[in-house]
Amino acid sequence: xxxxxxxxxxxxxxxxxxxxxxxxxxxxxxxxxxxxxxxxxxxxxxxxxxxxxxxxxxxxxxxxxxxxxxxxxxxxxxxxxxxxxxxxxxxxxxxxxxxxxxxxxxxxxxxxxxxxxxxxxxxxxxxxxxxxxxxxxxxxxxxxxxxxxxxxxxxxxxxxxxxxxxxxxxxxxxxxxxxxxxxxxxxxxxxxxxxxxxxxxxxxxxxxxxxxxxxxxxxxxxxxxxxxxxxxxxxxxxxxxxxxxxxxxxxxxxxxxxxxxxxxxxxxxxxxxxxxxxxxxxxxxxxxxxxxxxxxxxxxxxxxxxxxxxxxxxxxxxx
Numbered sequence: 001x002x003x004x005x006x007x008x009x010x011x012x013x014x015x016x017x018x019x020x021x022x023x024x025x026x027x028x029x030x031x032x033x034x035x036x037x038x039x040x041x042x043x044x045x046x047x048x049x050x051x052x053x054x055x056x057x058x059x060x061x062x063x064x065x066x067x068x069x070x071x072x073x074x075x076x077x078x079x080x081x082x083x084x085x086x087x088x089x090x091x092x093x094x095x096x097x098x099x100x101x102x103x104x105x106x107x108x109x110x111x112x113x114x115x116x117x118x119x120x121x122x123x124x125x126x127x128x129x130x131x132x133x134x135x136x137x138x139x140x141x142x143x144x145x146x147x148x149x150x151x152x153x154x155x156x157x158x159x160x161x162x163x164x165x166x167x168x169x170x171x172x173x174x175x176x177x178x179x180x181x182x183x184x185x186x187x188x189x190x191x192x193x194x195x196x197x198x199x200x201x202x203x204x205x206x207x208x209x210x211x212x213x214x215x216x217x218x219x220x221x222x223x224x225x226x227x228x229x230x231x232x233x234x235x236x237x238x239x240x241x242x243x244x245x246x247x248x249x250x251x252x253x254x255x256x257x258x259x260x261x262x263x264x265x266x267x268x269x270x271x272x273x274x275x276x277x278x279x280x281x282x283x284x285x286x287x288x289x290x291x292x293x294x295x296x297x298x299x300x301x302x303x304x305x306x307x308x309x310x311x312x313x314x315x316x317x318x319x
Contacts, residue, residue: 004040005051005282008233011036012274015228015266022265026318032265038236042254043206045285046304047240049233051277053312056237056304058083063238067157067298069137071129074122077115083234084128085112086319087187092125128187135177135190158296160197164250168199168215192235195221197246202253210253218255219243224262229270229277229315235259241302244288245295273315283308 019031040047048054061081068075073088089111096105106114114121130140141152156175163173174197177190199215206216221239226232240257247254266274286307293300 002282028318029268030265036261038259040257046288050283050309051280069133072126129185130182191225192223216253216255220258226264
């Protein structure tokens with residue numbers, strides 16, 4: 001049984017039945033509940049929703065971008081991933097209007113074309129500041145003494161892998177993207193702001209299916225703000241793949257994926273779409289049949305097979 005789609009549909013219904021109306025920074029308006037959780041056993045299938053078609057390549061491209069420590073949309077644009085285009089354009093547009101560019105302000109299409117073709121322009125206007133990738137791979141310790149002109153910094157993903165291999169029972173295997181000192185320079189403060197991993201010995205049944213793997217690793221992420229219709233399905237699949245990559249690197253079995261969700265909301269212009277998705281009967285979850293590459297390098301190849309799903313449901317993105 002596909003319990004993941006059912007949990008997600010129940011969450012949509014919960015918001016629509018019990019949510020309160022709240023204003024938001026985008027001006028769209030939301031219906032919101034507070035404090036919910038999603039749980040999924042990775043052995044039940046890869047966590048890709050089947051009640052609407054998901055943009056698998058875009059999800060995985062963004063994850064690679066995070067793991068590379070990149071914070072410029074150039075990599076995303078070059079790989080046909082448009083998730084962050086609006087945030088970069090909003091930053092550009094705000095500056096252009098404040099500095100009286102007038103009719104010379106580029107349209108969104110013109111802006112993205114410049115990102116694609118003009119490296120100097122992309123370096124300046126494609127940069128989103130010290131968001132996820134920077135914090136995951138290069139957290140700068142600003143209050144430490146400078147060494148050789150460079151700040152001391154921490155690679156949190158490397159730390160996770162090292163601890164899992166050397167001290168797998170540690171309760172300190174965590175990554176944070178919430179860096180208050182860097183917040184003013186971020187185009188958007190992190191919505192999913194941290195995650196923790198946990199290991200346990202594999203069960204007898206897990207050892208039979210996964211010979212040579214003696215521990216199972218689970219991942220729990222925390223999210224302050226949840227765009228439930230557009231964003232959450234991406235987050236679930238992205239952290240599912242991150243868990244699989246961590247498990248592969250450490251020769252472990254992928255265990256449970258857990259999402260702790262804070263302000264869980266539907267934008268008011270997503271209500272119709274949510275009702276459509278709630279009426280759909282889930283299919284069986286797909287399978288991750290191949291995973292090659294290295295989590296520390298941010299490059300991986302994968303095959304997700306047997307993905308039977310309903311058609312895509314179009315919905316506007318609020319920036």
